[in-house]
Amino acid sequence: MNRLDLIYSAATRLFSEKGYRGASLQDLAQEVGIRKASLYHYVTNKEELLYHIFLNVGERIQIQFLKIRKDCPHPLERIRRFIECYLSFVVTDIPAFQIFLTEKKELIPQHRERVEAICDLLNSLMKEAIVQAKREGLVPEDVREDLATLFIFGACNWAVGWFSPRGKYSIEDVADYYASLFIGGLRGGEE
Secondary structure, three states, X not given: OOHHHHHHHHHHHHHHHHOOOOOOHHHHHHHHOOOHHHHOOOOOOHHHHHHHHHXXXXXXXXXXXXXXXXXXXOHHHHHHXXXXXXXXXXXXXXXXXXXXXXOHHHXXXXXXXXXXXXXXXXXXXXXXXXXXXXHOOOOOOOOOHHHHHHHHHHHHHHHHHHOOOOOOOOHHHHHHHHHHHHHHHHOOOOO
């Protein structure tokens, strides 16, 4: 791992443990084993580190969602795969995902806009699948795709707070159960 990767990794741990405002560049320098002034050789400021964490998480999810959209024409299966994909990211790197969920307000406006554009795309891909399922008669016409999308992402986001890889259920078990519940709910209990 190169020095910049070590800095990003340490920043992710520190921001997750102490919060963005609670973690200082001095803390980060000590964690990485360099002087604070040396950090500026790698990054401009602390917010740049935060933005990198957001992009790292958001763009990886976006790439996978777009691949699922391309590879999976059936809308209910696509919803299932979106849920499985999203939950796998939630727990793959819990500290980075905690930051993704809680520290957006700390980004400068242009960085926040970029991150919100990624989130908007993820939401629109989920809504698109629900709308397609409605058009194909797979879910009732009265399903509200905006609220269903918020419900799905909201429930998945909470997994970051309670899921443990050493717990009773694997993330695959959780993803399968969530997907069954959500799709069954969309279909009026038929899953």
